[in-house]
Amino acid sequence: MKLVDKGDVLTVVDVxxxxxxxxxxxxxxxxxxxxxxxxxxxxxLSQTNFIDSCGLGALIAIQKFATSHSGSVAVRLLYPxxxxxxxxxxxxxHRIFEIVPRTHE
Amino acid sequence: MSEPRAKSSACAxxxxxxxxxxxxxxxxxxxxxxxxxxxxxxxxxxxxCELALAEACNNAIQNVREGGNLHPVEIAVLCTDSKVExxxxxxxxxxxxxxxxxxxxxxxxxxxxxxFIQSFMDTAQYYRGKNENSLVMRKMRCHQEHRQAxxxxxxxxxxxxxxxxxxxxxxxxxxxxxxxxxxxAIFRCSSGMGRGKNLPELAQQLLNDLLHITSADWFVxxxxxxxxxHLAAFAASDGLDVSRPLSLASASIEVQAALARRDLSFGPxxxxxxxDPLGATGQRxxxxxxxxxxxxxxxxxxxxxxxxxxxxxxxxxxxxxxTFADFLGIQLVNARLCEEQISTKLLAHxxxxxxxxxxSLLPRSLPQLRHxxxxxxxxxxxxxxxxxxxxxxxxxxxxxxxxxxVMGKGVPAALFAAILHSLVRALPExxxxxxxxxxxxxxxxxxxxxxxxxxxxxxxxxINAKKSQITVASAGHCPVLVAQPNIPGxxxxxxxxxxxxxxxTTQFIEEVHEIRAPCRVLLHTDGLTxxxxxxxxxxxxxxxxxxxxxxxxxxxxxxxLRDELADELRKAQSAMPLKDDQTFLIVAENQLxxxxxG
Numbered sequence: 001m002k003l004v005d006k007g008d009v010l011t012v013v014d015v016x017x018x019x020x021x022x023x024x025x026x027x028x029x030x031x032x033x034x035x036x037x038x039x040x041x042x043x044x045l046s047q048t049n050f051i052d053s054c055g056l057g058a059l060i061a062i063q064k065f066a067t068s069h070s071g072s073v074a075v076r077l078l079y080p081x082x083x084x085x086x087x088x089x090x091x092x093x094h095r096i097f098e099i100v101p102r103t104h105e
Numbered sequence: 106m107s108e109p110r111a112k113s114s115a116c117a118x119x120x121x122x123x124x125x126x127x128x129x130x131x132x133x134x135x136x137x138x139x140x141x142x143x144x145x146x147x148x149x150x151x152x153x154c155e156l157a158l159a160e161a162c163n164n165a166i167q168n169v170r171e172g173g174n175l176h177p178v179e180i181a182v183l184c185t186d187s188k189v190e191x192x193x194x195x196x197x198x199x200x201x202x203x204x205x206x207x208x209x210x211x212x213x214x215x216x217x218x219x220x221f222i223q224s225f226m227d228t229a230q231y232y233r234g235k236n237e238n239s240l241v242m243r244k245m246r247c248h249q250e251h252r253q254a255x256x257x258x259x260x261x262x263x264x265x266x267x268x269x270x271x272x273x274x275x276x277x278x279x280x281x282x283x284x285x286x287x288x289x290a291i292f293r294c295s296s297g298m299g300r301g302k303n304l305p306e307l308a309q310q311l312l313n314d315l316l317h318i319t320s321a322d323w324f325v326x327x328x329x330x331x332x333x334x335h336l337a338a339f340a341a342s343d344g345l346d347v348s349r350p351l352s353l354a355s356a357s358i359e360v361q362a363a364l365a366r367r368d369l370s371f372g373p374x375x376x377x378x379x380x381d382p383l384g385a386t387g388q389r390x391x392x393x394x395x396x397x398x399x400x401x402x403x404x405x406x407x408x409x410x411x412x413x414x415x416x417x418x419x420x421x422x423x424x425x426x427x428t429f430a431d432f433l434g435i436q437l438v439n440a441r442l443c444e445e446q447i448s449t450k451l452l453a454h455x456x457x458x459x460x461x462x463x464x465s466l467l468p469r470s471l472p473q474l475r476h477x478x479x480x481x482x483x484x485x486x487x488x489x490x491x492x493x494x495x496x497x498x499x500x501x502x503x504x505x506x507x508x509x510x511v512m513g514k515g516v517p518a519a520l521f522a523a524i525l526h527s528l529v530r531a532l533p534e535x536x537x538x539x540x541x542x543x544x545x546x547x548x549x550x551x552x553x554x555x556x557x558x559x560x561x562x563x564x565x566x567x568i569n570a571k572k573s574q575i576t577v578a579s580a581g582h583c584p585v586l587v588a589q590p591n592i593p594g595x596x597x598x599x600x601x602x603x604x605x606x607x608x609x610t611t612q613f614i615e616e617v618h619e620i621r622a623p624c625r626v627l628l629h630t631d632g633l634t635x636x637x638x639x640x641x642x643x644x645x646x647x648x649x650x651x652x653x654x655x656x657x658x659x660x661x662x663x664x665x666l667r668d669e670l671a672d673e674l675r676k677a678q679s680a681m682p683l684k685d686d687q688t689f690l691i692v693a694e695n696q697l698x699x700x701x702x703g
Contacts, residue, residue, distance in 0.1 A: 019134075020163040021127040050134075052159045053221055057214035064212060083152045090224060096211055 001026060008039040015048045018055025027058035031065050038073055041066060046079035046102065051087060063097065076100060117144055117184045122177035123162060125169055125196075130162045137182055137191070144184040147248035153225035154244055158191055160218035161240050165195030173197070188227075189244045199238040202231040280421055283318065287425050290314035291432055304440045308340040308433060312409075315429045316342065319422040321409050323386050327351065327359060328397075328405035328437055336363060336406060339437070347382060357381050359406045362394040366403070368427075369394050371410075372417055387412035395426060397434035404437045459519035460485060463493065466526045472498035474570045476622055478695045479504060480667035483688040484674070491518030491561070492630050492686035495529055499537055502571040506690050508628040509563035510582070512604075517557065524550065525561060539565035539578035540602075540613035547580065547605045554606025561605040564628055568620070568692065575620045578613045580605050583634070586627040587620060588654045595650040622694030625653050625666070632685035633674065656693075663693040 004011040010033055018026060034041065041062070045051075059077070066073040079102045080088065088094040119140040123133040138155050146154070158180070165178040173196030183190040206223045209216035222229050226242040294311040298304075312324045325347050327336040335350040336359060351357050353364070358381055362369040371377050372391035377384050386392070392410020396403060407430040418426065463485060471479050481494045491511025499505050507529050511518040528549055532542045542565050554560055564582040568575050577585050581604030584597035600614040620626065627649075634645040652673065656666055667689075674687055 017131065019127075019131060019159060020167070021130055050155070050159075052156060052163065053215070053217035054163060056217060060212060060214045064214075083149075087221075091208060091217055091220070092211065 001029070003029070003033050005036075008037075009042055010034070010036075010038040010040070011042045011044060013044045013047075015043065015045060017050040018048060018058060019050060019052045020054040023052075023054040023058035026055075027061050030062050034062075034066060034069075034073055040074045040076060042076045042078050044078045045084055046081070048084060049081065051084055056087065056091065056093060059097070060093070074098065119182040119184075121180040121182075123165075123180055124177055125166050125174035127163065127166050130159060130166070133162060133180060134159050137180065140182060141184060141189060144189075146184075146189065146246065150189070150244060150246060150248065154189055154191060157222045157226045157229075157242050157244075158193070160221050161191070161193040161195075161242065164218060164240075165193055165197060168195070168197035170196050170198055187246055189246065191226075191242045191244075193240045193242075194237050195240065196237055199233040200231075202229070283421055283425065286314075286318045287428060290318065291429075294432075294436075298436070304436060305340050308436070311429065311433065312340060312342070312407075315409065315426065318425055319409070319418060320414075321392070321411050321418075322413060323392075323411075324407065324409040325359070325383065326405065326407050326433065329353070329363070329403055330441075336360060339405060345385065349382070351382065358383060359394050359408055363396045363403055363406050366396050366398065368396075368423075370417070373415055383408055383410070386410055389415045391415050391417050393418060393423065393426060395430040397430050397437065399434045399438035404434045407433065455516050459514075459516045462516075462519040462523055463491070466493045466495075466522055468495060471496045472504060473695075474498075474502065474504055474568070476570045476695055477504070477568060477692050478663035479506065479690060479692045480663040481688075481690045482667050482671050483686065484671070485686050486632070486684055491522040492632065492688040493522045493526055494628070494688050494690050495526060496690065497530070497533060499533055499567070503537075503567060503569045505533065505537070505539075506566040506568065506626075506628055506692070507563065508582070508630060508688060508690055509561055510630040510632075510686070510688070511559065511561045513559050517559065521550070521554065521559060521561065524553070525563070537567065538615065539567050539576055540600075540615040543578050543580045543602060543605070543613040544611060547603075547608075547611050550605055551609050560607055562630075563605060566626070566628055568626070573619055573621050574617055575626060576615050576617045578602060578615050580611075580613065581607075583629065583631050586625075586629075586650060586653050587618060588625040588657050589621065590623060590657060591621075595654050597650075623657060624692075624694060625656055626692035627653050627689060629689035630686060632687040633689060635685045661693060662695070663691050666691050666693055 001012060002014045004013055012030060015026070030041065030043075043059070043062075063075045066075050075097065077097050077099045079100060081102070085099070085101070088097065088099060117140075119137065121133050121136055123129055134155050137158055138151055141151055141154055162178055162180070166174075176196055179194040181192040203219070206219045208220055222242060226244050228243045230241045232239045232241070290311055293314070294307050297307045297310070308326055312326060316322060316324060323342045323345060325338065325342075325345060326340040327347070328339045329336050334353045336353070337350040338347040341347045351360050353360055356378065358369055358371060358377060370393045373389065377390065383390070383392075390410050390412045392408060394406055394408040397405040397407055407426070409426055463483075467481070467483055471481060473479060479496055481496065483492055483494060491513060493509055495507045497505040497507075509522070509525055511521045511525065525546065528546055532545060535545060536542055543563060546563065550561065561580065562582040563580045564577065564585060566575055566577045566585055575585075575587065575598070577598045577600060579600050580602045584599035587596040587598060596618065598616050598618060600616045602613040603611045629649075634642055634649055636642040636645050652670065656669070661669070670689065670691065
């Protein structure tokens with residue numbers, strides 16, 4: 001995983017998997033970078049082929065932190081693959097996340 | 106982590122031991138995914154199984170019970186044409202699987218694992234066990250492309266599968282045969298036991314069967330008793346000299362296995378030391394020593410091996426050896442308990458006999474003099490000893506008082522007391538002098554007593570009322586106590602003399618003292634003043650003497666005094682249980698004309 005500073009936007013790229021083994025580190029790293037004046041966080045899920053319930057938990061934690069502690073930082077999830085998109089829909093989390101679908105690539 | 110192994114057939118299995126760490130979960134997931142991909146699962150099914158497996162593993166690791174993380178999380182995957190079954194064993198405290206798994210609040214960061222398992226798998230069952238729980242998840246296979254592939258399998262492949270199945274079947278048949286032989290050997294042994302055959306003989310027979318079943322050619326069965334510090338041979342195959350017991354401090358492999366309480370193997374890679382008693386089985390010997398435990402205690406060891414072939418035992422043969430050793434362990438302990446029960450019963454019976462003999466020696470009534478009354482008391486300790494007393498009337502004016510204590514307990518002591526009793530009764534025909542009587546008793550009994558390393562202490566007192574004299578001779582016995590108003594304190598009459606049975610001929614000394622009414626004379630055994638240490642014993646002696654002296658101030662018959670002293674002794678016993686017999690004869694002046702009985 002890499003964090004890319006694009007001025008107002010913090011982009012998280014190169015996320016291969018988000019599981020119980022790495023989701024805590026992922027969450028903490030992104031949360032630590034948020035207070036640096038970003039208006040938007042974009043998490044690029046185009047390379048992500050696996051997310052489990054802990055991975056989803058980390059995304060929710062980032063979303064909660066962005067809206068409550070760092071003022072009004074928007075969180076955007078980019079281009080999830082179909083199985084991952086299916087997870088968001090199944091858990092109805094697509095309602096709280098702004099998801100940019102792959103067709104918009 | 107154990108190596109994943111796969112078997113390719115219509116029903117394929119895969120096992121994976123996942124170390125109990127979250128960082129290891131991705132490797133497990135990928136390994137299972139690879140296996141299921143080989144089985145032709147569709148991508149959608151693969152993703153579902155992978156996610157469900159990850160959730161199950163996360164639960165097993167995140168909630169593991171203390172100490173449970175030392176064990177791997179066992180994953181078993183079974184794949185058939187129609188379904189995939191994934192079983193994950195966890196060592197968590199477990200939980201009740203809800204009938205319906207609902208989604209948590211949208212903002213909750215946790216609580217979606219079960220929901221995923223239930224959503225992506227067709228069934229999920231959670232079995233709770235004492236130490237381990239099992240989650241079994243099944244997914245039906247809907248995408249059937251793989252079936253066509255399987256139908257197209259070549260004849261060659263079918264042939265290979267058939268051979269594999271035949272191999273498996275013959276393995277199973279061999280194992281079945283093995284188990285049947287083991288069971289029948291154990292049944293034969295059990296039925297022999299029922300017919301009352303002795304254990305060494307049965308163990309020999311059972312272990313000969315074991316040699317046959319495991320293709321071994323020698324064995325040594327040793328046992329150890331709680332109180333012993335060595336392993337003694339119980340049974341061994343012919344031609345092995347194992348008669349010398351092994352000290353538990355020795356370095357032999359049998360002792361090492363016994364102390365470590367685990368199986369120790371030996372063979373070409375791990376040879377026996379040159380001095381090991383099992384070294385006689387040959388340079389190329391292979392084998393194993395198994396400690397035999399019963400209820401956690403070491404009962405012995407079983408060593409079994411091959412001296413001709415150097416092929417080690419197979420896992421199945423090792424299992425049979427373990428079973429036989431465990432079975433023998435139970436039998437050894439049972440036999441030992443049986444032996445103990447019998448010896449306890451025998452001992453109780455022996456004590457009954459001794460008690461009866463001792464009781465029969467005590468006179469039912471005691472002769473009395475006109476001026477002096479006499480009463481006797483004898484209380485046996487739990488372990489019957491050889492105390493006895495007797496009173497013989499020699500004339501109208503004289504009484505012979507005898508108190509003796511045969512060293513030792515049980516039947517032998519009681520028998521010597523009986524012999525002594527008969528001899529004492531015959532003595533007055535020979536002599537009426539206490540010292541001569543003791544010398545004669547010693548002369549009669551020396552040979553028998555010394556041959557069994559026993560001895561007798563005795564005291565003979567002759568009271569002559571006409572002469573107002575008491576004549577005392579003692580064979581290593583405690584002093585006669587005499588109290589009279591005209592003498593201060595208590596007189597201890599203890600003429601020198603060896604106990605009976607120490608020297609073949611012994612001279613005894615007599616002491617003659619005056620006694621006049623009122624007076625108290627006490628002959629007793631050392632059981633009256635027995636105490637745990639010398640100081641306490643001296644205190645008990647002082648107490649006894651004080652009691653004798655003070656009794657002078659009370660007008661009492663000998664019988665009343667006997668009862669009073671017996672009461673005092675019983676009171677003292679309530680603080681400390683009786684270890685030795687207590688016997689005494691007490692003489693007091695007659696207050697009344699009628700003479701009492703003893």
